[in-house]
Structure formats: C-alpha cells, structure tokens
Amino acid sequence: MPGVGAFPMRPVGDRACIIDLPDLDRVLGVAARLRELGLAGVVDVVPAARTVLVVCADRAAVRGVAEAVAGLDEPLAARAAAGAEVTIDVVYDGDDLAAVGELTGLGRDGVIAAHTGTPWRAAFGGFAPGFAYLAGGDARLGVPRLDSPRAAVPAGAVALAAGFSAVYPGESPGGWRLIGRTGERMWDETRDRPARVAPGDTVRFRAVREAVVLAPVVRTGAPRRDPRPSEPALTVLDPGMLTLVQDAGRPGHAALGVTESGALDRDALRRANLAVGNPPQAPGLENLNGGLALRARSALRVAVTGADAEIRVEPAGAGAVRSPRTGSAIELAAGETLRLGAPRRGLRCYVAVGGGIEDRRGVLGSAAHDSLSGLGAPPLAAGAHLAVGPPPQRPADPEHAAPAQPPVARRAVLRFVPGPRDDWFTPEARTAFAERTWRVTPRSNRIGLRLDGDPLARSRTGELATEGVIRGSVQVPPNGLPVLFLADHPVTGGYPVIGTVIDADLDRAAQVPPGAELRFEPVDPDDPGEPLGFDAPVPETVAFTIEIDGRRHRITVPGDLAAAFDRLTAAGDRAKLAELLVELVGKAARRTGRMMPRVSE
Structure with a gap:
C-alpha cells in the first residue's frame, strides 16, 4: 500500500489506513475530499498535523480508499470550510x-x-x-x-x-x-x-481585563429531561469492582475528539443480546471481574456471556439457588437476585436484559461510558435503579449464545499488522516485539493494556507529529513498553505505533486479565489466517512425580505454582527455578516424612 498515487499510504491493522501528507493544507484538503466522496464502508476520517487516518468497516472498504487516494491529484489544498465564527474572551x-x-x-x-x-x-x-x-x-x-x-x-x-x-x-x-x-x-x-x-x-x-469565572463543567451523563420516565426494572445491590452501561459506542466522531468507546468484547455483548431477543447492539452491562448483584423488580429475561464466571440466581424467599449456564436465557421472577462470581477464565462479563438497558443520558446516539472522557452513563453504584426498554419483538436466539472461542486464561497470541510507524524502531526491536512474551500489568484498563517486558529501542529521535490512532494500535511511549489501545483510547497520539492488532482479535484482547502473557504474531492484512493459540486455563491443581533418595513420589501442587515452574523453565532462569524446586521438593519431603534432600543445580 505505501506510495499509492501522489500520497504515501500505510496500513493500520486490517481496517484502516493512514495517508502521509507534506503540510496541514493538504491534510485538510484530502480529508475534505474523502468526506465528499462518501466512500462505502468509511466509518471515520481523522485529520491530524501531517496525516489523515481513514477508519473502515472492513477490508474491502480500505481497498476502496486506496483506489480513491490513487486518483487524487497533487497538489490538493484545503478548501475553505463553511464553519462558524467563534469569539472567545x-x-x-x-x-x-x-x-x-x-x-x-x-x-x-x-x-x-x-x-x-x-x-x-x-x-x-x-x-x-x-x-x-x-x-x-x-x-x-x-x-x-x-x-x-x-x-x-x-x-x-x-x-x-x-x-x-x-x-x-x-x-x-x-x-x-x-x-x-x-x-x-x-x-x-x-x-x-x-x-x-x-x-x-x-x-x-x-x-479582556476583568476576571472570568470558569463555567461549571457539566457532569457527563447528566439526565436529560424526559416527560416519560421509565419504571425501574432492576436494583443494583452490588456493582462489583466496576460495572458500566455499554453498547455499540460512538463511531464516526473522532474529528471532534470523541473516541468510539462501547463494549470491549463486542461479540460477547452481541451474543447476550441475541440470547434474550434484543437487537445485537442494544445497551447492556459490562462487568469487570465479577461481584455484580442485581435484584429484579419485575419478571425479566436476562443472559450473561463473556468471561467464564459462576452465575447464581437466588430466590426472593425460600427455595433453591439456581446456577444457569453462561449464554443461556435466564427467566428472573420479581424479587430474585442475579449474582456473578469471579471469572475462572477471562475478565469481563456482559449482562443483557430483554428490552435493553434504557438510559436517557446518551451522548451522540450512545449511552456507552467512556472512561477517558467521562461521556455517557456513569458507572453503576449500589442502590441505583435500572430501567429497561419494551419487551423485544424478536425471539431469543440461543444458537448464537456460545462463544466461538473460550475466553483467555493465562496466555494469548494476537495477530497484528506491522506499522504504521514501525520504521521508528531498530530492526532488533521490531523482531523482539513479535518474538518476546509480554506480561499484562495491573495498570491496564479500558483505555489500553499496558505491557511489561524488555523495552523496545527506537531508531529515530524527536517527536512524532500528532496523528490518529485506533482500537488495536500498539503505541510505544519513550519508556519503550508497549500499550495496546482498547475502546476508550484517545483519538490522536504523539508516540509511534509499532503495530496494530487486527479487528478480529480485539474482543479476545478485552478478556486478557492482569498477569497474563501476550505474544504478537505478524500477519498480512489481506490474509490474516485463523485465530492463533489461546492456552487452556491453569487448573486448580497439578500432579508431579519427583525422585527423592532414589524413589519417585507423586505430589500435587497449586496450578499457579506449576505454571510458574513452566515459565521459569522456558525462560532459563536457573536461580528462581532452583528456589521453586526447593519448594516443590519440600512439599514432597513433608508428605513422605523424610528429611528434605539437598537440591543442586
């Protein structure tokens, strides 16, 4: 794609491209021309200091943009825009x-x-x-x-x-x-x-010389006046760590500084909605790490998808607790409580309610909470009441409730397209980005996954001119540690993007928990292949046999300890491996009643 027509063009993942331009006049001219063309499948056109980012719905639309850019004549200066006249004191x-x-x-x-x-x-x-x-x-x-x-x-x-x-x-x-x-x-x-x-x-x-009084900031998500208030259908007993209203987000408004936002695991929200008969992108709830408890105030149909977490339905009075399966339609009677436990796999659960969560605080056509800007409905709090829309007219679709792949456990491989700014890094850094295993840090959130590992070295110094970024961009700040942008990312950035995760793998990235390991696999955006390995979950216990004084003994250790043993073995960390072996052998010795033998290298 580089060098299309008069303007250099680079791929940004598999659903976007960026056009390099010599000055701001041409940036604005190309952006205006692309908007005028109204190309099919173009979701957003994002001008910046020296580039235009074009975000598309699919790969075919990206190819259409390339053809259109190839037909643009040089020079193409900005046309006078018919904007407003604004005076600011x-x-x-x-x-x-x-x-x-x-x-x-x-x-x-x-x-x-x-x-x-x-x-x-x-x-x-x-x-x-x-x-x-x-x-x-x-x-x-x-x-x-x-x-x-x-x-x-x-x-x-x-x-x-x-x-x-x-x-x-x-x-x-x-x-x-x-x-x-x-x-x-x-x-x-x-x-x-x-x-x-x-x-x-x-x-x-x-x-002006007189002091100005800063206008009070309107609290984002403030209720709008509505003559038809809805009757609450759910009461939040416990929001857990974080529960948000999410839907399909706000695509198409990046030029105003508004990112797309919306559900991180879009497929999970879609499957939950289909299971209760809602339109696929109806507003639902995104819960982080379980702990959510909702009490029905009237009869409702709900579904839970996403992370593999325990689901409990507690009766209002005497009666048995139910444990429905993930993805199934659950009939809640008035007074019953839905509870989500901590996920065994994955990180985020999605709860859909028949009729969809109704929130009249939407911004730009969406109720989705944007954690970076605060737009949309605020996070749920204990005691809050939730309204739902009219019962859905379409039948529930349990056939689409199960995920195509189970949520991430401890290790994941994400496919990416190199660039658009991989040329800012040394050849060794570009190779290392794809070959190293990166660990997800606890500082990760809806804005992005912050990764830890050996820093990546740049081949260029100085500042990159501000340019558009997308969900899936892997930006590398000066400390050399990558950040994989998720739904609430800023719409522009000034750090180089070494690669961009393809759209099909971003839902899986939403389920990667802190402490998990990530590896990136480079692919061709026109032929990305099939999704790559997602390891099986770490079991609660793992059995080993260890030889002590010439006899072999079977011991059982926690799964996390066994996983640590595997990681150290693969990394060749002999010192830490010896410490762990002492712990394992000590367990075996205590079981046999023998004195713990010496562990040597």
Whole structure:
C-alpha cells in the first residue's frame, strides 16, 4: 500500500489506513475530499498535523480508499470550510505567558497582540471531546511543548504548542504552554452542537481585563429531561469492582475528539443480546471481574456471556439457588437476585436484559461510558435503579449464545499488522516485539493494556507529529513498553505505533486479565489466517512425580505454582527455578516424612 498515487499510504491493522501528507493544507484538503466522496464502508476520517487516518468497516472498504487516494491529484489544498465564527474572551495571565514572551522575543504584550490579532482555524480535533487544534495564527507563536508535562491543566486554559493554539475543555494532564484562561465551556453534551469549536470554524481570541469565572463543567451523563420516565426494572445491590452501561459506542466522531468507546468484547455483548431477543447492539452491562448483584423488580429475561464466571440466581424467599449456564436465557421472577462470581477464565462479563438497558443520558446516539472522557452513563453504584426498554419483538436466539472461542486464561497470541510507524524502531526491536512474551500489568484498563517486558529501542529521535490512532494500535511511549489501545483510547497520539492488532482479535484482547502473557504474531492484512493459540486455563491443581533418595513420589501442587515452574523453565532462569524446586521438593519431603534432600543445580 505505501506510495499509492501522489500520497504515501500505510496500513493500520486490517481496517484502516493512514495517508502521509507534506503540510496541514493538504491534510485538510484530502480529508475534505474523502468526506465528499462518501466512500462505502468509511466509518471515520481523522485529520491530524501531517496525516489523515481513514477508519473502515472492513477490508474491502480500505481497498476502496486506496483506489480513491490513487486518483487524487497533487497538489490538493484545503478548501475553505463553511464553519462558524467563534469569539472567545481570554484573560491573559497564564503561567507560561512570560516564558513564551522570552522564547518568541515578543514580550508579554506582544504575545497577547499576536494571539488576538490573527484569526485561527479549527483544523482537527483530538485528545479529548471539545479539544480543537487551532492553526493558521501568527507564525511567531510556534513554541515547543514543555519538556515535562503538567500533571493537571485546568479547564478553560488557553495554550500554545508546536504552531497550534487550543483551549482545554476539562482538567487533564498536558504539556502545552499556558498563556491565559477563558470561561467558555468547550464541550457541553446538552447543546445541539456539543463542541463549542468544531473543525472548519474560525476562532478569534479577545483579550479582556476583568476576571472570568470558569463555567461549571457539566457532569457527563447528566439526565436529560424526559416527560416519560421509565419504571425501574432492576436494583443494583452490588456493582462489583466496576460495572458500566455499554453498547455499540460512538463511531464516526473522532474529528471532534470523541473516541468510539462501547463494549470491549463486542461479540460477547452481541451474543447476550441475541440470547434474550434484543437487537445485537442494544445497551447492556459490562462487568469487570465479577461481584455484580442485581435484584429484579419485575419478571425479566436476562443472559450473561463473556468471561467464564459462576452465575447464581437466588430466590426472593425460600427455595433453591439456581446456577444457569453462561449464554443461556435466564427467566428472573420479581424479587430474585442475579449474582456473578469471579471469572475462572477471562475478565469481563456482559449482562443483557430483554428490552435493553434504557438510559436517557446518551451522548451522540450512545449511552456507552467512556472512561477517558467521562461521556455517557456513569458507572453503576449500589442502590441505583435500572430501567429497561419494551419487551423485544424478536425471539431469543440461543444458537448464537456460545462463544466461538473460550475466553483467555493465562496466555494469548494476537495477530497484528506491522506499522504504521514501525520504521521508528531498530530492526532488533521490531523482531523482539513479535518474538518476546509480554506480561499484562495491573495498570491496564479500558483505555489500553499496558505491557511489561524488555523495552523496545527506537531508531529515530524527536517527536512524532500528532496523528490518529485506533482500537488495536500498539503505541510505544519513550519508556519503550508497549500499550495496546482498547475502546476508550484517545483519538490522536504523539508516540509511534509499532503495530496494530487486527479487528478480529480485539474482543479476545478485552478478556486478557492482569498477569497474563501476550505474544504478537505478524500477519498480512489481506490474509490474516485463523485465530492463533489461546492456552487452556491453569487448573486448580497439578500432579508431579519427583525422585527423592532414589524413589519417585507423586505430589500435587497449586496450578499457579506449576505454571510458574513452566515459565521459569522456558525462560532459563536457573536461580528462581532452583528456589521453586526447593519448594516443590519440600512439599514432597513433608508428605513422605523424610528429611528434605539437598537440591543442586
């Protein structure tokens, strides 16, 4: 795919591509042209500083984009966008205003005059909902980012970096240089147009001397007024570690800084919905690591899919506890309680209710909770009441309840397409990425799986210009440890992506627990082959035979201990292996009543 037509083009997994362009004018021109073409299967067009990311529904649509790009003529400059005219009042008292004055040689008053004296163009969104990259201002204001980002930048902060200006829509970490503040609310989902500034708008900053009061941030997911409140159908007795309302998410809004979000294991949500007769993408519940308890307030049909967890239905009074199987339609009577235990395999369970979870706090057509931005319904809390929609008209479909493959246990192999920025890494690092085994850290979440192992070395220094990323992108920050982006990832990033996991394996990635091992297998996006190995679960106990004083004895040890033995053997870690052997032999010696023999190398 590289070198398609006049513009270099790189694959991003099997359902996206990125187009490299020489400047922002051509970025905006190509993005506008692709939107005008209305190509079949194109889900999102994401312009950035020097690239356009095109996200597609399938591989055929990616090939259609390649054909369209090959037909574009060079040069292709940006067309004037018919955007809104936006004026933003700013008090110029930012922490970095004096430093920017020194870096530019303009002084404090000169920076203010330059910032307000030239109109800015909203080029593209990113980072967070309502965060717009403003270009085309005074060229003298092209200052670099801070060497070390701030842990928290306040909402309403007006900032400069790398030739762009922006207003932070909410408090967040950030490395831009702060020159002022505004009381404008940059994102408000209750407005018809949630973003105060959208791509294509013209923005003028106006200096004001009086203090501004920052507009209060609207709590994301605040209820909208509705004259027809629904009767609660479920009461949350215990939300467990984390339970969220999830559906198909918000595809197609990355240009506003809004990521897709939605269920991490999309197939599990689909199967749960089909089992109760719902449309495949109806809103359901995503539960992390069990512990969820729901009490029915009326007769309901539910189904649980995803991780392999114990399911219990407890009666309202006297009666037997039921243990239905995963994926089956479960009839709940009023007063009965549904409980989920800790998963034996996998990490996340999905609960569908006939009629779908009804939540009137949806944003951009979705109730899905986005953990990065806070959009959508908030996490469930004990005592909360859940409403459901009208009973489904379609029949339940138990044939599709069982998963195509069981959830991940301790080890998984994920297929990936190299790039788009694998050329930022040494040949040894590119080889090591695919050959090493990576461990999933407890810092992983819905934004991404953070991996631990030997760091990957870069072949290039400096900053990568901000560009679009997708679910499945494996980004490598300066510490060299990969992060596999999941559903709540930022829509743009400034670290190189060494590879992109193909779409078919992302549901499985959602079920990989902390401590599990991951390996990545490179594939051709046009011929990825069949899903690769997912190891059997670690059993509760494993039997060994060990020779002691010339006699062999059978002992039984916990499965996790035996798995550790296997890992150390494969890794050749002789010191730790000897420690573990001492423990195993000690167990055998205690069983036989003999003195523990010496274990030598």
